[in-house]
Amino acid sequence: MDFPWDDLALTFSHTSMFPFFDFAHYLVSVMAVKSQPGAVALAWKNPISSWFTAMLHCFGGGILSCLLLAEPPLKFLANNTNILLASSIWYITFFCPHDLVSQGYSHLPVQLLASGMKEVTRTWKIVGGVTHANSYYKNGLIVMIAIGWARGAGGAIVTNFERLVKGDWKPEGDEWLKMSYPSKVTLLGSIIFTFQHTQHLAISRHNLMFLYTIFIVAIKGSKVGMRKHRNNARTQQTLSKYVSFLILEPGFLRLYQALNTLLEMSASASASQRVQGNHLSPF
Helix, strand or coil: CCCCCHHHHHHHHCCCCCCHHHHHHHHHHHHHHHCCCCHHHHHHHCHHHHHHHHHHHHHHHHHHHHHHCCCCHHHHHHCHHHHHHHHHHHHHHHHCHHHHHHHHHCCHHHHHHHHHHHHHHHHHHHHHHHHHHHHHCCCCHHHHHHHHHHHHHHHHHHHHHHHHHHCCCCHHHCCCCCCCHHHHHHHHHHHHHHHHHCCCCCCCHHHHHHHHHHHHHHHHHHHHHHHHHHHHHHHHHHHHHHHHHHHHCHHHHHHHHHHHHHHHHHHHHHHHHHHHHHHHCCC
């Protein structure tokens, strides 16, 4: 099946994720770690633990897929370049003077760009996981789906183990019991790419990668924009409450009236004392 954008999709499927897309993935992952309560204090108190948590967020999918395929779970450490890049992003995010990285990331265009680029890497990870599983288990649908899902969204699952070790794990936050949006959309993508790989879907891989990436980038962009809008609306609502309190609350009006009365009484007393002083003066 040919599409008008076939050449564009083919070029897109050959895009290298390093360094720009990997950089965006590591940045979003580290910023997610930093947004957790107490993460900044932990980084200053125990930087090794903070760095390990950040690496789990960055490479959790690869670690989980290695565990499921009985491969060395520390295989990701063999890629020195990616480890150095992710570690550098972790360092400047937590220890940059004046928190410049977080301030720059707080702008909506930066979040949209970084989040969109991270979703592109999700497509590549799913495809890589499905292909890698097929090399072990030829046309094993369940295994291919599981490895593709683990490679694309395993970071959220692996970090549950890290929270369990730290004593911060909560049942209601378990990714197995309550799947988040990334886990759901990754599972959907893993199923689709598995059926495409086994030729159950009559569409080329590069076209499917192109369409799926557009879909998840659009959804992620809308979610980031809506979250930013809700935060702004919440801030405006809080400010409006304070303004309403200062302007419209009866208690404040009574306080203002009482203060105004006291000031008028004080002014009247001062004026009366001056008048009496003028009458008593012989000059």
